Amino acid sequence: MGRNILIVESNNDKYFFQSVIKHLDIDLEVAAPVFLDEDYRAMDGSDSTKLINALKDLKADIQKEDIERIGIILDVDRHSEAERIKFINDCIIKVFPKAITLDRANQFTDLNFEAYPIKLACYFTNVNGQGELETVLKVIKNQDSTYADCLDRWRECLVSNGKKITDKKFDKLWIVNYIRYDTATKDEQKHADRKLTLNYALENKSFIWNLDHPILAELKVFFRLFNNSSS
Amino acid sequence: MIEDIEITNFRCFDRLKVSGCKRINLISGKNNVGKTALLEAIFINNTPTKDTIISIGDLRRESSQVRSEFPAQIWDNLFWKQNLDPPCVFHTIFQDASFKTTEIFVRNEQDILTVINSNIPAELVNHYDEWLEKEKFKDGAEQSLGVIIINVNNQIFIKLIALSRNREVNLDTTYNKSVYLQNTSFIPSTLRASTVSLTQEFDRARLNEKDEEVLKAFQIIDSSIVAVESFSIPEPTIYLKRQGEKRLPLSLFGDAMNRIADIILKIINNQDSILLIDEIENGIHHSNQTAFWDFLYRLAEQLNVQIFATTHSLEMTEAFIKAGIDRQDSAAHFELTRHEKTNKIVAINRDLETLEYGITHHKEVRGGS
Numbered sequence: 253m254g255r256n257i258l259i260v261e262s263n264n265d266k267y268f269f270q271s272v273i274k275h276l277d278i279d280l281e282v283a284a285p286v287f288l289d290e291d292y293r294a295m296d297g298s299d300s301t302k303l304i305n306a307l308k309d310l311k312a313d314i315q316k317e318d319i320e321r322i323g324i325i326l327d328v329d330r331h332s333e334a335e336r337i338k339f340i341n342d343c344i345i346k347v348f349p350k351a352i353t354l355d356r357a358n359q360f361t362d363l364n365f366e367a368y369p370i371k372l373a374c375y376f377t378n379v380n381g382q383g384e385l386e387t388v389l390k391v392i393k394n395q396d397s398t399y400a401d402c403l404d405r406w407r408e409c410l411v412s413n414g415k416k417i418t419d420k421k422f423d424k425l426w427i428v429n430y431i432r433y434d435t436a437t438k439d440e441q442k443h444a445d446r447k448l449t450l451n452y453a454l455e456n457k458s459f460i461w462n463l464d465h466p467i468l469a470e471l472k473v474f475f476r477l478f479n480n481s482s483s
Numbered sequence: 484m485i486e487d488i489e490i491t492n493f494r495c496f497d498r499l500k501v502s503g504c505k506r507i508n509l510i511s512g513k514n515n516v517g518k519t520a521l522l523e524a525i526f527i528n529n530t531p532t533k534d535t536i537i538s539i540g541d542l543r544r545e546s547s548q549v550r551s552e553f554p555a556q557i558w559d560n561l562f563w564k565q566n567l568d569p570p571c572v573f574h575t576i577f578q579d580a581s582f583k584t585t586e587i588f589v590r591n592e593q594d595i596l597t598v599i600n601s602n603i604p605a606e607l608v609n610h611y612d613e614w615l616e617k618e619k620f621k622d623g624a625e626q627s628l629g630v631i632i633i634n635v636n637n638q639i640f641i642k643l644i645a646l647s648r649n650r651e652v653n654l655d656t657t658y659n660k661s662v663y664l665q666n667t668s669f670i671p672s673t674l675r676a677s678t679v680s681l682t683q684e685f686d687r688a689r690l691n692e693k694d695e696e697v698l699k700a701f702q703i704i705d706s707s708i709v710a711v712e713s714f715s716i717p718e719p720t721i722y723l724k725r726q727g728e729k730r731l732p733l734s735l736f737g738d739a740m741n742r743i744a745d746i747i748l749k750i751i752n753n754q755d756s757i758l759l760i761d762e763i764e765n766g767i768h769h770s771n772q773t774a775f776w777d778f779l780y781r782l783a784e785q786l787n788v789q790i791f792a793t794t795h796s797l798e799m800t801e802a803f804i805k806a807g808i809d810r811q812d813s814a815a816h817f818e819l820t821r822h823e824k825t826n827k828i829v830a831i832n833r834d835l836e837t838l839e840y841g842i843t844h845h846k847e848v849r850g851g852s
Contacts, residue, residue, distance in 0.1 A: 254824075284844040308837040309846060315831045318824040 254320030256280045256478040257313075259306050261326060265377075265385050267451040269325065273475060275463045280323065280478045283310070300343050307347040314368050321360070321371045321478055327384030328376040329420075333357060336376050344372070358474050375474035379467060386423035392465040399433035400426045435460045484578045484789045485525070485757070491572040492563045494520035501830040505815040506783055507776075509763075509803050510793045510830075512819030513850035517828050518793035521819065522669065522759040525791060528573035529667040529757055531585045531631050533644045536561075542671045558589040558629055581636050583663065588630040633663045666756035668749045672765060672793075676745040678734060682719035684748035685711070693751045696782065700747040703774045704739055704767070738766035743775070747782070754786045763792035764799035772802035780810055797849060801842065804835050811835050820850045 258273075258280055260266050266282045273280050286306045303324075313319060328336055333356070341353040350364035351372075360371040379387045393400075403426055410417060417425075432441070432448045435457065440447040453460060488501040495517045512518045523539050540557050549556060559565045571587040629644040640663050670676075688694050694711060701708045701723065710724040721744065722730040733740060742765060749758050767775055783790055794800060800816070807814035816838045818831040833841065833848065841848040 284846070305836060305840040308833070309840050309844065312818070312831045312833055312837065312841065312848075313846075315829050316818075316820045316822050318822075 253279075254318040256321040256323070257310065257319055258282045258323040258325065259303075259310065260285050262286075262385075264450050265325065267454045268385060268389070271454045271458060271461070272463055272468065272471065275458075276472060276475055278475050278478055280475060300339065300346075303340070303343045304346050307343060311347055311365065314365065314370055319368075319370060321373070322363075323474065323478060324372065324374040325474075326374070326376055328378040328382060329384055330382060333376055333381070337374070340374050358470070358477065360477065373474065373477055375471060377471075384420060384423070386420070386427050388467060389427050389461070390423055391467050392462045393430055393460065394462040395430075395435050395460050397430050397434045400429040403429060430460075485575050486578045487576040488521075488525065488528075489572075489574040490521070490524045491574075492566065492569050493524055493561060493571040493573070494563065496520065496524075496828055497563050499828055499830060501817060501832075503815055503832045504789075504791075506789055506813040507780060507803075507807065508789075508791045508815045508817065509800065510791065510817045510819060511795070511800060511849040512793075514795075516819045516821065516850055518819055519672070519761050521830075522761055522791060522793065524573050525575075525757065526667055526669050526759055527571075527587075528575050528583060528585045529665040531587075531633055531642065531663065536629070536644065538669075542669070542674065555589070558587075561587065562589070582634075583636075584634040586632045586634075588632070635663050638662065666753050667759065668753060668756065669759045670742075670745055670749065670761065672762035675738070675741055678721070678732075679719050681733070681741070681744055681748065682713045682715075682721050684752055685713050685721050685744070686719075688748055688751045689713070691752075696751055697744065697747055700743050700775075700778055701740060703778060704743065704771050705736070739768070739771075742766050746779075750779075750782050750786055750788050750790075753788065756788055758783075758788055758790045760790065760792040762794065764794050764796040767799075769798040769802070772799050773805045776802050776806035780806055780813060784813065795849065797842070800838070800849065804839050804842075807835050808839075816848070818848055818850055 256279060258269065260269060260282060262285050266285050270282050286302045310322060324340060326336060337354050337356065344351050344353065348363045348365050352361045352364065354361050354374060357375050358373060360373045363370045363372055377385050377388055379391055407417060407422060427450065431450065431453050436448055446452065484506060485504050487504065490496045490499045510518050510521060526539065527535055536557065559567065561571055567589050573585045574582065576582045631642040631644065633640040685694065685697060688697060698711045701711060707725045708723050709726050712722050712730065714720055714722060721733040723733060723736060724730045733744060746760060764772065779790065811834060814835055816833045819828060820831065821827065822829055838848055
């Protein structure tokens with residue numbers, strides 16, 4: 253059987269999706285993320301170059317490796333699913349001009365690239381139709397999160413002082429606090445640079461996340477498309 | 484300029500297609516994947532002569548003793564898995580949509596008449612019969628005949644190259660060679676150009692008032708060099724002079740300087756040509772590689788020279804990107820590698836942006852997975 257490759261936006265996306273894939277025992281490799289700099293992740297209309305480069309890179313790999321199916325996962329952010337589908341289709345057509353465009357998420361389409369029978373599907377990370385990875389992580393947390401939750405009061409304090417912080421940045425801070433203070437052991441806190449990272453938490457402490465949370469149901473449907481027994 | 488190349492039944496290639504060539508083309512790949520063979524294919528298609536076939540054997544260090552004992556081997560080794568049927572085919576499409584196809588058939592003497600009667604014009608048949616009568620060895624030694632058919636936009640040229648024990652005879656009686664011969668130079672990876680030939684080339688450049696470019700090229704490697712001259716005492720030799728020092732022969736300046744001299748002089752003295760360079764990075768320190776590429780881009784553009792170069796070096800590839808990032812229309816990169824499933828050799832074209840993306844994301848772009 254050929255290989256299945258997943259394109260994701262950032263290293264944090266990579267670590268999280270790898271955990272879920274492992275949890276489900278699906279045969280799906282996560283490629284090096286499009287954005288190597290964790291702080292810069294903005295796959296929107298102005299950043300199609302990055303996704304196009306990732307697709308061109310994959311096009312090169314297709315010519316030498318036995319690749320069968322490709323998945324793309326982007327944050328839905330504040331866009332609609334239709335807008336995200338259009339964004340992905342615009343990028344796909346630039347690299348694979350004969351591709352059949354996507355109608356919706358969680359459904360394969362053909363890239364029609366020379367004689368290679370490659371299929372592609374996409375999924376948009378969201379909670380109730382909006383948000384990004386950190387939004388999902390907040391929902392599926394599995395331990396007490398007092399330190400992280402108290403950031404809400406800090407945010408209120410900012411607002412009362414005429415400052416603000418975006419939901420995206422706030423959610424990132426929430427995750428950092430959850431990992432560093434709510435769920436870290438003393439030993440882990442002594443090795444902060446190595447052990448207080450999302451990667452470490454996902455690889456070594458999966459119990460702090462509920463990978464069976466209902467919010468992940470649609471994501472699992474997407475991943476199961478890549479099951480080798482699926483068509 | 485060449486845009487696409489298709490090679491069939493040659494060396495390690497069953498069938499290889501290389502699409503989207505530009506002015507400067509860098510070819511990467513693992514050992515034994517066919518980088519040199521690709522250069523040879525371009526060489527043969529551009530200059531399909533006896534001398535090209537023989538020189539390719541020389542560059543591969545094929546034993547001249549084996550050649551004289553078994554002349555057919557020169558031909559056999561050109562063919563994929565030494566299958567003499569079908570013929571080797573080299574098909575090139577140029578940027579102006581014109582094309583050129585060279586086919587090499589090889590036959591032993593028994594089949595020669597069949598080949599001649601089906602492919603060769605009558606006047607050439609008569610010429611070959613005369614040669615056969617006059618030159619045929621009476622001891623029954625095997626001969627091998629290469630029939631080269633060249634198609635340039637549907638204008639056909641036919642050459643016969645007969646190789647026999649201790650004899651290499653080119654029966655080429657075709658006319659209008661300028662139509663099917665293109666000026667092509669091949670710089671191999673290890674063979675160093677002779678002092679005499681380099682000096683002759685330098686003198687030619689100096690006669691055409693282009694020797695300043697040679698000095699600028701040397702200064703990429705050693706900025707203290709202030710003059711380049713040639714003398715014929717006792718034999719033609721290029722001398723370099725550093726600021727405040729005596730002249731020294733080029734041979735004392737190391738491999739990089741000799742190699743750069745060879746490359747630059749081939750470009751300067753062969754406007755409107757194709758230059759093939761095997762393992763272009765040899766001897767050039769990584770700190771000088773970007774400036775060297777920058778020089779090549781400029782000179783090749785100025786003198787309308789198309790370059791195909793092979794490399795193993797990631798640093799040389801990175802320098803190629805750095806020098807070419809503002810000249811993306813002039814640069815193409817090809818990774819030669821074997822497909823994981825079919826084991827067939829493929830040529831993967833990447834533009835510089837995609838190449839840079841692959842390198843920064845730790846992907847293998849030099850062959851392999």
